[in-house]
Every structure is written in C-alpha cells, then in structure tokens.
Amino acid sequence: MKFDTVIIGGGLAGLACGIRLQNRGFKCAIVSAGQSALHFSSGSFDLLNELPDGTAVANPEKAIHLLDKKHPYAKIGDKFPVYTQEAKQLLLDAGIEVQGDSKRNSYRITPMGTTMPTWLTLTDFTTLETPNEVIGKKILLVNIAGFLDFNTKFVADAFETNGAECKIISVSLPEFEKLRQSPTEMRSANIARVLENENTLNALVAKLKEASKSFDTVALPAVFGLSSNDPVKKIKQLLDIPVHIIPTMPPSVAGIRTQKRLRRVFELAGGFYMLGDSVVNAEIGDGKIYNVYTVNHGDIALYADNFILASGSFFSNGLCASMDGVTEPVFGADVDFDPNRNTWYNASVFGAQRYRTFGVATDDQFRIKINGKVQDNVYAIGSVLSGFDALQEGCGAGVSLLTALYVADHLKK
Amino acid sequence: MNMQQYNISDNNFEQCIKCTVCTVYCPVVPVNPNYPGPKQAGPDGERLRLKRGEFFDEALKYCLNCKRCEVACPSNVRIGDIIQLARIKYSKSKPSLRDMILANTDIVGTMSSTFAPIVNTTVALKPVKKVMDSVLKIDQHRTFPKYAGQTFVSWFKKEAQAKQDLFPKHISFFHGCYINYNYPQLGKDLVKVLNAIGYGVHLLEKEKCCGVALISNGLINQAKKQAKININSIRKSINEEKRPVIAASSTCTFTIRDEYPHLLEIENDDVRNSIELATRFIYRLIESGKVKLKFRDAAPVKVAYHTPCHMEKLGWGYYSIELLRHIPNVELVVLDSQCCGIGGTYGFKKENYKTSQGIGASLFRQIETVDPQFVATDCETCKWQIEMSTPYKVKHPISILAEYIDVEKTINLNK
Numbered sequence: 163m164k165f166d167t168v169i170i171g172g173g174l175a176g177l178a179c180g181i182r183l184q185n186r187g188f189k190c191a192i193v194s195a196g197q198s199a200l201h202f203s204s205g206s207f208d209l210l211n212e213l214p215d216g217t218a219v220a221n222p223e224k225a226i227h228l229l230d231k232k233h234p235y236a237k238i239g240d241k242f243p244v245y246t247q248e249a250k251q252l253l254l255d256a257g258i259e260v261q262g263d264s265k266r267n268s269y270r271i272t273p274m275g276t277t278m279p280t281w282l283t284l285t286d287f288t289t290l291e292t293p294n295e296v297i298g299k300k301i302l303l304v305n306i307a308g309f310l311d312f313n314t315k316f317v318a319d320a321f322e323t324n325g326a327e328c329k330i331i332s333v334s335l336p337e338f339e340k341l342r343q344s345p346t347e348m349r350s351a352n353i354a355r356v357l358e359n360e361n362t363l364n365a366l367v368a369k370l371k372e373a374s375k376s377f378d379t380v381a382l383p384a385v386f387g388l389s390s391n392d393p394v395k396k397i398k399q400l401l402d403i404p405v406h407i408i409p410t411m412p413p414s415v416a417g418i419r420t421q422k423r424l425r426r427v428f429e430l431a432g433g434f435y436m437l438g439d440s441v442v443n444a445e446i447g448d449g450k451i452y453n454v455y456t457v458n459h460g461d462i463a464l465y466a467d468n469f470i471l472a473s474g475s476f477f478s479n480g481l482c483a484s485m486d487g488v489t490e491p492v493f494g495a496d497v498d499f500d501p502n503r504n505t506w507y508n509a510s511v512f513g514a515q516r517y518r519t520f521g522v523a524t525d526d527q528f529r530i531k532i533n534g535k536v537q538d539n540v541y542a543i544g545s546v547l548s549g550f551d552a553l554q555e556g557c558g559a560g561v562s563l564l565t566a567l568y569v570a571d572h573l574k575k
Numbered sequence: 576m577n578m579q580q581y582n583i584s585d586n587n588f589e590q591c592i593k594c595t596v597c598t599v600y601c602p603v604v605p606v607n608p609n610y611p612g613p614k615q616a617g618p619d620g621e622r623l624r625l626k627r628g629e630f631f632d633e634a635l636k637y638c639l640n641c642k643r644c645e646v647a648c649p650s651n652v653r654i655g656d657i658i659q660l661a662r663i664k665y666s667k668s669k670p671s672l673r674d675m676i677l678a679n680t681d682i683v684g685t686m687s688s689t690f691a692p693i694v695n696t697t698v699a700l701k702p703v704k705k706v707m708d709s710v711l712k713i714d715q716h717r718t719f720p721k722y723a724g725q726t727f728v729s730w731f732k733k734e735a736q737a738k739q740d741l742f743p744k745h746i747s748f749f750h751g752c753y754i755n756y757n758y759p760q761l762g763k764d765l766v767k768v769l770n771a772i773g774y775g776v777h778l779l780e781k782e783k784c785c786g787v788a789l790i791s792n793g794l795i796n797q798a799k800k801q802a803k804i805n806i807n808s809i810r811k812s813i814n815e816e817k818r819p820v821i822a823a824s825s826t827c828t829f830t831i832r833d834e835y836p837h838l839l840e841i842e843n844d845d846v847r848n849s850i851e852l853a854t855r856f857i858y859r860l861i862e863s864g865k866v867k868l869k870f871r872d873a874a875p876v877k878v879a880y881h882t883p884c885h886m887e888k889l890g891w892g893y894y895s896i897e898l899l900r901h902i903p904n905v906e907l908v909v910l911d912s913q914c915c916g917i918g919g920t921y922g923f924k925k926e927n928y929k930t931s932q933g934i935g936a937s938l939f940r941q942i943e944t945v946d947p948q949f950v951a952t953d954c955e956t957c958k959w960q961i962e963m964s965t966p967y968k969v970k971h972p973i974s975i976l977a978e979y980i981d982v983e984k985t986i987n988l989n990k
Contacts, residue, residue: 163862163893164862195649195651196596196646196647196648196649196650196651197596197599197600197648197649198649199649201594201599202594340608341608343608343609344608344609344610344612344615346611346612346614346615346619347604347608347611347612347615349595349598351595351598351599352598352604352605355605412594412595413594413595413596413598413599418599426911429909434893436890436893437646437890437912438645438646438647438648438887438888438890439890440651456890457890458889458891459890460848461848462859462862
C-alpha cells in the first residue's frame with residue numbers, strides 16, 4: 163500500500179495531524195491499536211496551567227518563553243499563538259463546539275467537583291471565570307439512580323467549600339431501570355444512548371423542572387450526547403435556570419463524541435483509519451524509513467514518504483518502561499530518560515513525576531532519532547514526546563494539537 | 576524465578592485495565608439489557624470463572640461474536656475469544672433441534688439443494704413460517720436464503736474444472752456453504768475474474784463448512800472435526816500443490832485463520848499466511864504490478880460499502896474498498912463500520928430477532944440516507960440482513976468486478 167503519510171496512533175494528535183494533512187492534499191492512513199485516550203477525556207483541552215516549578219499560569223501565551231528549550235512548545239516558538247487559534251478552529255470546523263482563549267485560562271469543574279484551569283472546553287460543560295462564582299448559589303445536584311461513576315457527595319462537598327448550598331437527589335425513569343438489570347453496565351455511554359430517545363429526554367426534563375423549582379442552578383452528570391450535543395442544548399433550553407454539566411468517571415461521553423467526529427472528518431477528507439491494528443516492523447534505511455508492517459496486513463507493507471509517530475505515552479504503549487530503561491517500541495527511537503531509576507518517581511503520588519517527562523527525543527522539527535541519527539522522514543507528535551509533564555503542567559491536549567498541526571505544516575510532498 | 580510466566584494467558588486477559596471501552600462499542604449492550612456486556616462477560620467474569628466454573632452466566636449466549644470489542648480494546652485483550660471459550664468450557668445448555676438445523680449448513684444445504692424448488696417454496700409459505708416460528712423458534716420475520724438447484728461444486732465440475740489446468744498459475748478456492756448451496760453465481764463470478772487474470776481455480780481435496788455456525792451454536796466437537804478436514808486439505812493445497820487458498824467470505828476466512836487456533840485448538844501457523852480473501856489476493860497482484868484489470872464502459876453507479884464485523888477484525892476492508900474504487904464507473908461511499916445485527920445464525924433465532932434488528936437500525940438508516948444503487952459487502956449473512964431490512968440489493972465486490980470487467984481485454988493485458 164502506498165500513502166503520502168502513515169500516522170501511527172489515532173488519538174487527538176494523530177487525528178488532528180491527519181485532518182490537516184488530508185486538507186493539504188496528502189493521502190494519509192492512520193494505524194490505531196484500539197480506541198484512544200479521548201475516551202477518558204474531561205471534555206476540556208488544557209494548554210498550559212503551570213510551569214514545571216509549580217507557578218500557576220494565567221496567560222499561556224505569555225508564559226511559554228519561560229519554558230525550557232526542550233519543551234515541545236519551545237520548538238513551536240513564535241508560532242504558538244497562531245497554532246492555538248488554528249487548533250481551536252480545527253475543532254470548530256469538525257463540529258466540536260468549544261469555547262476558551264489561549265490568552266486567559268478559565269476554570270473547568272472536575273468529576274470531583276473541584277475547579278482546575280483549562281484552555282478549551284466543550285460547550286456542554288460549564289466553565290467559570292473564577293472558582294468563587296458559585297458563592298451563595300443554591301445548587302440542585304442530580305444523579306441518575308444507580309449510576310456509580312458520578313460521585314455526588316464529593317461534588318457537593320467541593321461546591322459547598324466554594325460557598326454554595328447543595329442538595330443531592332437521584333432520579334429514575336423506567337428506561338434506566340431496564341438498563342440497571344445489568345448493574346455493571348449502568349455506565350455513562352449506555353445512559354447517554356437511552357437519553358438519545360427524545361421521549362426519554364423529555365421525561366427527564368419534566369422531572370428536573372419539578373425538582374429544581376426553588377434552586378438557582380441544576381448540576382447533572384455528563385451523560386448526554388454520544389453523537390451530537392443536541393440533548394445538552396435541549397436540556398439547557400427547556401430548564402429556566404442555568405445547568406452545570408459535570409464530567410463523570412470514564413468512559414467520557416463527550417470524549418467519545420469528539421473521537422467519533424474527528425475520525426469522521428478525517429475519513430470524509432479521504433483518509434483511511436485502520437482500527438485495531440498495530441505496527442510490528444519497519445524497514446529502516448540510512449536516516450530514513452521506507453515502510454511499516456502491521457499485524458493485520460501481514461506481508462503487505464504500508465509505504466509512505468513520511469511517517470508520524472503519535473502513539474501516546476506509557477498508558478497507550480507508545481513508551482515502555484522496564485527495569486533498565488524506557489524504550490519506544492515501534493521504531494526503537496531514541497528516548498530521553500534518566501538511566502538512574504531512583505530519580506524517576508516522586509514519593510508524593512500527586513506531585514510532579516519525573517518519568518512523565520520521558521519520551522521520544524526529537525530535533526527542532528520534531529524528527530525522531532535512531533541510535534543518534536536523525537530520521538529524515540519520521541516525526542513524533544503528542545504525548546510520546548519528551549520534555550513535559552502533561553499532568554503537572556496541564557498541557558497534554560495542547561501539546562498534542564499544536565505539535566500535530568506544526569508537523570503537518572512542515573511536511574513536504 | 577520468573578513469576579510472570581504463570582500469569583500470562585493466551586488471551587491477554589490480565590492486560591484488561593477495566594476501561595470499559597469495549598462495552599461502549601458492543602452492538603448488543605444498547606439493545607439487550609440481559610447481556611452483561613463484553614467487559615463483564617469477558618475479563619471480569621473470567622476472573623471469577625477461573626476460581627469456580629459455576630460463576631458462568633448463560634447470558635453469554637447473547638454475545639454475537641462480532642469481535643468489535645477486540646477491535647476497540649486499547650490493551651489488546653482478546654475479549655471475544657474469552658467469552659466464546661467460556662461458553663465452550665462452561666455452558667451446560669444443549670443445542671436445540673433448531674440450533675442443529677441452523678448450524679449444520681452442510682447437511683441441510685445438501686438436502687435442500689436436491690429439493691430446492693420444494694424447499695424454497697415451502698419455507699417461504701406463511702403457515703410454514705408460523706410453524707417454524709412457534710415450534711422451532713426461528714423468527715417468522717426471517718426469509719431463508721434460497722437454495723440453488725445446482726450446487727456450485729456440481730456446476731464447477733461439469734462446466735469449469737476441465738479447463739483450469741490450462742492456466743499458468745493456480746489457486747484453491749474455499750467456496751463455503753453459501754456459494755455452494757445458496758448462491759453459486761458468486762463462485763462463477765470468482766472463476767470468471769481469476770481466469771481472466773491468468774489463474775486456474777481448483778477445489779480443495781475435501782471441503783467442509785468452516786464451522787462458524789457450529790461454534791456459535793455450541794457444537795464444538797463437530798466443529799473441530801470439520802476444521803481438521805479443512806486444514807488437512809488446505810495444507811495439501813499450499814504445501815504440496817503450491818496453491819494458495821482464497822475465499823470470498825470474510826467470516827469463513829476469519830474463522831479458518833483465527834478461530835481455528837484460538838477457539839478450536841487447531842494450529843495453522845504453517846499455512847495461515849496463505850489463506851486469504853479474494854479481494855486481498857487480487858489487490859496484492861494489482862499493487863505489485865503483476866496483474867492489470869481492464870473494465871468495460873458502463874453507466875456510473877453509486878455503491879455503498881458495508882464493512883462486515885469479521886472484516887473489521889481482519890482489518891482488510893481496505894482491499895475490497897480499493898478494488899471497488901479501481902472500477903471507473905463506480906462511485907463508492909464507505910458506510911460507518913457497524914454491525915448489521917444478523918451475527919450469522921444469531922438473528923434467525925426468535926429470541927434474538929428484536930435485538931438483531933435493533934443493532935442494525937442505524938446501519939439501515941445510513942444506507943437509506945446514502946441511497947445507493949446497491950450495497951457492496953464481503954459477508955453473505957450481512958447481505959441477507961440488509962436485503963431483509965432495507966429495499967436495497969447487496970452484491971459481493973467480486974461480483975461487481977465480474978460485472979464490469981472486460982474479460983477479453985483483461986486476458987490480453989495479462990498475457
């Protein structure tokens with residue numbers, strides 16, 4: 163098989179890059195070993211919340227010059243504000259409605275009810291200008307009876323700590339009771355499917371209207387809209403008071419919708435998405451990769467002018483840690499890591515973890531190296547890269563989107 | 576001591592991190608609340624079953640064996656295999672007469688082909704459908720695929736076999752039950768296309784049903800017996816006669832390549848790479864420049880391609896799609912890859928009819944929105960389901976190639 167570009171990894175970075183390349187006239191294939199981390203998405207995209215030393219960032223655009231030159235954002239450099247705009251536009255063009263500003267972080271509500279800074283948020287969810295916005299509000303916190311991935315007590319405690327007054331209720335409908343026959347499957351995506359039925363949604367809205375009469379705000383788990391955000395819009399429109407949609411534990415309904423939309427846009431643009439397949443081998447020449455072989459395609463190789471590694475971090479097996487070190491399994495690319503294993507971890511589990519900054523070593527253009535030699539036609543994007551701690555800095559989605567677009571723009575036919 | 580050697584299973588079940596992505600993509604879960612879903616039925620339940628077999632849940636029978644859970648799994652867990660193996664190992668329910676009739680495609684096919692006009696007319700009668708519905712629990716909404724009066728094999732022996740040795744190159748054809756008993760035309764189309772590109776087509780020494788329906792209906796010993804016969808014939812073809820084996824059905828191909836070793840403990844390592852789908856075989860020849868196809872001028876047609884579940888699992892939709900795109904007058908729309916709901920014999924069972932149609936509903940809607948001249952797919956049971964549930968005809972990519980290929984020009988081009 164012959165493509166202009168083969169992308170390994172079909173999550174946020176791989177898809178954003180694929181869409182951009184298809185739009186530039188490149189013929190792309192994406193090889194994806196199973197579904198991506200977007201299924202665990204919060205519904206927000208972080209750009210930069212903290213510097214590595216823990217200093218909070220209010221305006222990401224102003225803070226990037228404070229980052230080390232090994233940070234992926236440092237390689238993007240002056241183009242950073244341009245790419246934040248274009249990344250947002252890419253999502254909007256894909257029908258993924260987001261709001262947010264790269265000059266000013268806003269606050270999102272987490273599944274635990276706490277607030278965290280962020281960049282773009284799906285319009286399903288509520289964003290706050292400041293965490294204090296809920297002071298004095300009477301909030302009705304509603305759960306679907308039997309749904310265990312929404313911790314109402316935690317959320318209520320967090321709201322009350324911030325000065326709100328909360329009441330927790332749970333609602334039930336016959337349609338949910340049917341789902342509860344199999345209690346393990348009372349999960350967000352299945353509830354969302356039940357609520358795609360307009361009558362069921364209307365029945366829920368009627369119950370909410372009745373229950374929320376003396377409240378300022380209704381807060382609900384994010385169990386609406388697997389294929390579009392119409393159900394959320396409808397609820398917000400039918401209730402007379404503001405509605406907070408709070409993310410749930412995985413799987414993330416909004417994340418699944420995002421993944422589906424991006425994949426659809428990529429395919430409509432002519433890209434080929436190979437799900438459930440993984441690269442097992444590559445023919446590597448002098449500073450260049452000729453082709454890759456996958457499990458499913460066996461002896462039929464995928465040839466391309468360029469290859470893009472978007473295989474994710476440890477969780478997605480884009481990186482593998484062993485007792486002796488950290489490796490990149492697809493190409494055996496050089497990895498930045500500290501050989502002294504004792505320095506990998508921080509005893510405080512919520513602290514910055516050094517191992518999270520490990521990743522594939524790249525040159526200024528994000529090209530990978532094998533045994534120290536730069537590979538002319540192989541690029542790495544997203545969380546497989548080294549030089550940042552996505553969790554501590556709050557920059558995972560930003561790095562994925564921005565490096566994807568940057569690399570897509572620098573490929574030559 | 577390396578402890579890990581004791582906790583690595585063939586099915587990777589200990590790699591499951593409980594992320595629930597499999598359940599999100601299970602086609603059964605949204606429409607049948609009695610099914611516990613792939614995570615619970617697969618790796619979660621397996622932990623309990625390993626402890627005590629009595630934790631086995633008969634609701635695992637609602638699994639379609641579509642393998643979409645495996646395609647979605649980010650951790651490479653063979654969820655579908657875990658579920659099917661648990662059914663094989665622990666299920667106490669015995670296959671009913673109905674299940675045996677549905678599963679024994681060879682015996683039923685041989686009998687029905689002999690008396691095709693009578694069988695076709697009888698099973699299409701409303702009172703007969705009612706009786707089958709109430710006595711056999713075969714849903715009355717179902718229309719049985721028609722049986723052909725002459726099987727593919729008898730046509731082949733009479734009309735085509737003699738000249739096959741004259742071709743410079745050769746393959747063996749695993750025709751499967753559907754082509755043999757129900758739709759010999761697809762087999763004839765395959766012979767036409769392969770002959771045009773210089774390949775002689777041969778039958779295997781012995782061919783039995785691949786066994787997919789026997790597996791899903793719990794007739795494992797019979798499935799193993801048939802699989803052994805098939806693999807022996809396939810070995811002879813590949814190793815002695817040097818003929819690769821190709822099939823037209825994505826499910827037969829998948830069963831022989833993957834279900835034989837994973838579910839029936841029949842090793843096929845030595846021949847697995849030489850068993851493939853007809854569309855992949857032809858794609859490979861075209862891509863490597865060994866073969867060229869010439870098509871005749873024809874009016875433009877809009878075709879919608881449906882990716883069958885086992886095709887999705889094989890990851891080979893690309894080949895059929897690219898071949899169809901190769902035909903100048905075909906405008907191809909690729910439908911979202913989703914289950915049609917039939918699951919082989921699953922959808923014919925009365926207790927599954929509602930689930931089956933519920934699963935397929937969104938596919939049927941998409942086909943109606945696209946409104947093609949016809950649908951293309953590589954699976955015979957998807958074809959039945961789509962034809963029973965929409966007004967659209969369904970054709971196999973090989974039949975579409977056969978329809979538009981210019982045989983003479985193609986022969987000359989490949990001389």
